[in-house]
Amino acid sequence: MSRRTRRVLPLLLTAVLALGLSGCGNDDAASDSDSSSGGGLDSVTIGGDFGKAPEITWDGQMEADEVTAKVISEGDGEEVAEGDAVLTNIWVGNGYTQEQAFSTYDEGGKPQIITVTPQGASEVFIKGLEGQKIGSRIAVAASAEVAFGPQGNPNIGVANKDTVLFVLDLMEKVPTEPEGKAQPAPSWAPKVEETDGDVTGLDMSSAPKPDGELKSAVLIEGTGPKVEKGQTITVNYLGQTYTGDKPFDESYTSSPASFAIGVGQVVPGWDKTLVGQRVGSRVILAIPPEEGYGKQGQPDAGISGTDTLYFVVDILGAS
Incomplete structure (x- = not known):
């Protein structure tokens, strides 16, 4: 982000x-x-x-x-x-x-x-x-x-x-979806909602209250090479706050996005969790404010300075 x-x-x-x-x-x-x-x-x-x-x-x-x-x-x-x-x-x-x-x-x-x-x-x-x-x-x-x-x-x-x-x-x-073996979701993660294979939202009803820690887990383990710092990665993603009832941003209904990872172009939580993941993976992230937008939040997106951000990220390519 x-x-x-x-x-x-x-x-x-x-x-x-x-x-x-x-x-x-x-x-x-x-x-x-x-x-x-x-x-x-x-x-x-x-x-x-x-x-x-x-x-x-x-x-x-x-x-x-x-x-x-x-x-x-x-x-x-x-x-x-x-x-x-x-x-x-x-x-x-x-x-x-x-x-x-x-x-x-x-x-x-x-x-x-x-x-x-x-x-x-x-x-x-x-x-x-x-x-x-x-x-x-x-x-x-x-x-x-x-x-x-x-x-x-x-x-x-x-x-x-x-x-x-x-x-x-x-x-x-650029592949259109992650490719690999499904993994069990961790207890802290919200449920990923899908329609016709596309991620549409996150169900927070069974997710525990955020504990302020940066977390990541692999939901689909890809078999491609590991993402390296400084590479340009191509992803589909969806982001939602813990208290949000709908996503504040997503790419599944438009097209994948590409950007350099590990070099400060995105929020620290992305840089710290996506480097080292394998291409083809689906990853879920919990990003506390200090690893996201900090105390200022992102008001235009409805994100306050105390919001924990949750993301689903499909890593489709790295070059």
């Missing part, structure tokens, strides 16, 4: 949501040409290693009347299909000014989760991800209008008549 905001991680997605992940462009304007065609991509050279910020050399202003995609380097991972969620590093450049507009590689930036559906991603991202292999670096060129909508994206310095270059590093697929 972020110290400064109500949401744990959706705020990390703010910049990408501004990039039009929900599909601002007009599908009719997109090209049906093969993804290997160059188009406006012929006016740029893309270097650097996969997983690191790309090195861009421009050869004049880029033109892109259509959405075109090109494989810069092909990975050897699983092919991305419609409906998959992909942890993706994103670099965006303005083809007119030949300047960087946005990058998840910048300090404080993190890979973003893109769901490959018309509802979850724009045509630009679908063309750049669907059918490609995990581990690949893909370049996509498009007009600002198709990429972002009629206004372009002034928040990142892209006018509506500019062209846009996207460089996408397909890091890993």
Whole structure:
């Protein structure tokens, strides 16, 4: 749970949501040409290693009347299909000014989760991800209008008549649920309520009063690698206070979130309990105020300075 905001991680997605992940462009304007065609991509050279910020050399202003995609380097991972969620590093450049507009590689930036559906991603991202292999670096060129909508994206310095270059590093697929062996819940834990496999709330009626201790327990023990300090983890989560009758935040009805763990980006209770857990696990946490929001609480979320926070966290990936 972020110290400064109500949401744990959706705020990390703010910049990408501004990039039009929900599909601002007009599908009719997109090209049906093969993804290997160059188009406006012929006016740029893309270097650097996969997983690191790309090195861009421009050869004049880029033109892109259509959405075109090109494989810069092909990975050897699983092919991305419609409906998959992909942890993706994103670099965006303005083809007119030949300047960087946005990058998840910048300090404080993190890979973003893109769901490959018309509802979850724009045509630009679908063309750049669907059918490609995990581990690949893909370049996509498009007009600002198709990429972002009629206004372009002034928040990142892209006018509506500019062209846009996207460089996408397909890091890993994100599972939709924990995978492992169920474990008995500890006596201090509230009951996890589920509907169709999604966590919907916590039933506190049989949970004892919090004792002020930081607690964690594994409800589903994953078989993946252990989470290490400084890694970016991908999770689904739900948070509720002991006295709350409903969650104050959750990701199950939207999409998983990703963030660095063990480095102070989230409340101390998360950093102290999630490092060392295995990928694929479901963990339940009890976080006293001093390991959460402290005496100030988080009034906007209905959290007081004396509230103990309970979380269910599904650890879906770590990189």
